[in-house]
Amino acid sequence: xxxxxVNNLRVDLPVEAGMLHAVRGIDFHVERGEMLCLVGESGxxxxxxxxxxxxxxxxxxxxxxxxxxxxxxxxxxxxxRRRSDLRGARMAMIFQEPMTALNPAYTLGNQLCxxxxxxxxVSRREAxxxxxxxxxxxxxxxxxxxxDQYPHQLSGxxxxxxxxxxxxxxEPDLIIADEPTTALDxxxxxxxxxxxxxxxxxxxxxxxxxxxxxGVVARIADRVAVMYAGEVIESxxxxxxxxxxxxxxxxxxxxxxxxPGRTPPGSRLQAIPGVVPSLVGDVEGCAFRNRCPQAxxxxxxxxxLMSLPGDHRARCHxxxxxxxxxxxxxxxx
Amino acid sequence: MNAHSTTGVADSRPSRTMPSASMSPRTSRxxxxxxELCGLSKTFTLGGGLFRRGRALGAVSDVSLRxxRGQVMGLVGESGxxxxxxxxxxxxxxxPSEGDVLVDGRPLRGASQKALARRIQPIFQDPYSxxxxxxxxxxxxxxxxxxxxxxxxxxxxxxxxxxxxxxxLPRRAADQFPGQLSGGQRQRVAIARALIMRPxxxxxxxxxxxxxxxxxxxxxxxxxxxxxxxxxxxxxxSHDLAVVEHLVDRVAVMYLGRIVEEGTREQIFAAPRxxxxxxxxxxxxxxxxxxxVPDIGLGDTMPDPSDPPAGCAFHPRCxxxxxxxxxxxxxxxxxxxxxxxxxxxxx
Numbered sequence: 001x002x003x004x005x006v007n008n009l010r011v012d013l014p015v016e017a018g019m020l021h022a023v024r025g026i027d028f029h030v031e032r033g034e035m036l037c038l039v040g041e042s043g044x045x046x047x048x049x050x051x052x053x054x055x056x057x058x059x060x061x062x063x064x065x066x067x068x069x070x071x072x073x074x075x076x077x078x079x080x081r082r083r084s085d086l087r088g089a090r091m092a093m094i095f096q097e098p099m100t101a102l103n104p105a106y107t108l109g110n111q112l113c114x115x116x117x118x119x120x121x122v123s124r125r126e127a128x129x130x131x132x133x134x135x136x137x138x139x140x141x142x143x144x145x146x147x148d149q150y151p152h153q154l155s156g157x158x159x160x161x162x163x164x165x166x167x168x169x170x171e172p173d174l175i176i177a178d179e180p181t182t183a184l185d186x187x188x189x190x191x192x193x194x195x196x197x198x199x200x201x202x203x204x205x206x207x208x209x210x211x212x213x214x215g216v217v218a219r220i221a222d223r224v225a226v227m228y229a230g231e232v233i234e235s236x237x238x239x240x241x242x243x244x245x246x247x248x249x250x251x252x253x254x255x256x257x258x259x260p261g262r263t264p265p266g267s268r269l270q271a272i273p274g275v276v277p278s279l280v281g282d283v284e285g286c287a288f289r290n291r292c293p294q295a296x297x298x299x300x301x302x303x304x305l306m307s308l309p310g311d312h313r314a315r316c317h318x319x320x321x322x323x324x325x326x327x328x329x330x331x332x333x
Numbered sequence: 334m335n336a337h338s339t340t341g342v343a344d345s346r347p348s349r350t351m352p353s354a355s356m357s358p359r360t361s362r363x364x365x366x367x368x369e370l371c372g373l374s375k376t377f378t379l380g381g382g383l384f385r386r387g388r389a390l391g392a393v394s395d396v397s398l399r400x401x402r403g404q405v406m407g408l409v410g411e412s413g414x415x416x417x418x419x420x421x422x423x424x425x426x427x428x429p430s431e432g433d434v435l436v437d438g439r440p441l442r443g444a445s446q447k448a449l450a451r452r453i454q455p456i457f458q459d460p461y462s463x464x465x466x467x468x469x470x471x472x473x474x475x476x477x478x479x480x481x482x483x484x485x486x487x488x489x490x491x492x493x494x495x496x497x498x499x500x501x502l503p504r505r506a507a508d509q510f511p512g513q514l515s516g517g518q519r520q521r522v523a524i525a526r527a528l529i530m531r532p533x534x535x536x537x538x539x540x541x542x543x544x545x546x547x548x549x550x551x552x553x554x555x556x557x558x559x560x561x562x563x564x565x566x567x568x569x570x571s572h573d574l575a576v577v578e579h580l581v582d583r584v585a586v587m588y589l590g591r592i593v594e595e596g597t598r599e600q601i602f603a604a605p606r607x608x609x610x611x612x613x614x615x616x617x618x619x620x621x622x623x624x625x626v627p628d629i630g631l632g633d634t635m636p637d638p639s640d641p642p643a644g645c646a647f648h649p650r651c652x653x654x655x656x657x658x659x660x661x662x663x664x665x666x667x668x669x670x671x672x673x674x675x676x677x678x679x680x
Binding site for chain 1: 376396411412494515516517545546548549550551553554557572574575576578579598602612613615616617618619620621622623624625626628629642
């Protein structure tokens with residue numbers, strides 16, 4: 001049984017113009033100890049998905065799901081109290097900007113230990129010992145002195161290491177990391193990703209890693225789910241997704257990035273024309289069809305999730321067969 | 334030579350004299366670089382008081398660079414390395430503590446801000462905060478023309494419309510507000526605003542970092558097209574090495590306020606000589622599954638810019654550091670031929 005099982009998850013947000021369908025019926029699962037990357041561009045619903053899993057959606061948001069199970073527990077019917085027992089103890093979250101996620105008024109020691117004391121009822125001394133151990137494990141020197149420091153006394157890279165240590169305090173089964181390295185410099189990003197991957201394997205923690213960066217995904221993910229306009233449009237084991245992307249959006253994303261050795265310097269990059277459709281109100285048919293270079297009349301019908309060889313799925317009418325005749329894409333605006 | 338005559342609309346500039354003698358008309362095909370930085374430094378003072386001397390923070394130290402006309406110089410380095418301070422000095426937004434900026438061989442020092450704005454224009458990172466949300470696009474793009482008193486209002490409107498065409502924005506965008514546009518469209522507005530003064534040099538400070546990848550490709554294509562069409566010279570500041578490799582002719586790598594390596598794109602990307610350049614390249618995660626995340630072997634003890642390490646500023650993080658690196662600061666020296674410079678004792 002997978003650790004997390006999500007079926008037909010929807011998140012709706014009332015906005016001025018009507019109802020914003022931020023997440024439009026997504027399915028995915030996470031196995032124990034695996035790294036699943038949820039990848040997509042801004043507004044695709046990836047962060048709303050993570051907040052829904054953590055039970056941290058904005059108050060006015062409406063959630064529905066056919067199934068939202070964490071280790072056999074139905075999350076949709078859980079009381080806020082039980083939910084809060086789960087949060088931090090068995091599901092932890094790492095945010096993009098550690099400075100806003102850490103409380104500036106409390107010492108690191110306070111914040112690191114709070115969860116363990118609250119969830120496991122251990123003594124302050126035991127909690128401090130584990131905090132010192134984990135700070136050492138995430139590569140922070142003089143861990144003992146750091147406990148009495150405040151977040152502002154640390155660099156961005158160190159703060160993110162503290163966030164990782166904090167997420168690991170209660171040895172959770174699942175960590176949701178929402179763009180945890182986007183705000184960091186590239187050399188620091190590489191070190192943090194390496195660390196996260198190492199610890200994840202060591203502790204056997206499952207990770208949902210949310211990112212827009214297909215370079216990062218290629219290097220760390222076991223499996224990938226690509227999101228577009230509130231839907232998972234493709235999911236596959238990482239090598240399969242990069243070797244043979246089944247959805248035109250995934251193919252477009254991959255060809256957008258200049259790749260040394262493959263894209264001649266100064267050449268035109270393949271851009272995806274147009275913009276993401278508005279998710280206020282209903283979206284008819286394939287949400288990508290107005291930007292798709294191979295869109296057909298068929299695409300006005302909602303595409304099914306097509307199965308491809310090797311646990312690979314793509315939401316496109318033409319994922320498993322050739323497109324009749326190519327059509328010129330619309331000009332960019 | 335007016336590279337912009339290709340757009341077919343009368344340029345009002347020839348009818349006006351240049352406001353500053355220090356900014357004389359350029360000569361075409363001269364070997365003088367479009368932009369030259371000579372020993373440029375900027376020092377800030379931290380924590381000083383009425384009776385107390387502050388500490389000096391060298392944000393930019395002794396930077397010398399030449400950018401030939403029509404070329405793209407990439408400037409890479411991590412946050413706090415001085416990239417943006419350098420850009421501000423070039424734009425006249427902050428005065429250098431030492432050194433000079435030469436535009437076509439003429440010093441910028443003493444030139445008026447207005448004269449400067451005609452030659453050098455910026456494109457900033459965040460098209461959400463760099464555009465006034467209460468102004469219509471036509472006003473935003475046309476404002477430089479008003480400030481400089483160029484043309485009648487009818488001519489100004491024509492030039493705005495033409496510039497919107499050039500950057501690929503629909504004409505109807507002219508009457509819209511920034512909030513009605515997507516991120517990519519806003520960055521096109523920022524580019525239009527930079528180009529309407531028909532500058533020779535554009536300082537691009539992380540122009541695509543705030544954009545989604547699908548949109549980033551559109552903007553990079555546009556920047557390349559505009560460079561070819563108008564013969565623009567770019568200083569392209571970015572932390573994204575894949576983008577830099579795609580766009581630039583030469584690359585300068587900055588660490589803690591200094592250039593540590595500078596050379597052609599081919600040389601820097603194929604055979605970097607400075608260990609920091611090497612580490613930056615190793616950290617760039619290309620979309621190749623199976624490679625994992627490389628161990629770049631750097632500590633993350635970021636140095637304090639107000640108290641830089643003695644000797645080579647990079648030595649505390651450098652996997653190859655020797656005794657000499659802790660004692661003596663390496664000079665930026667030409668390597669074999671003049672085309673490459675590197676500041677490393679071990680290069």
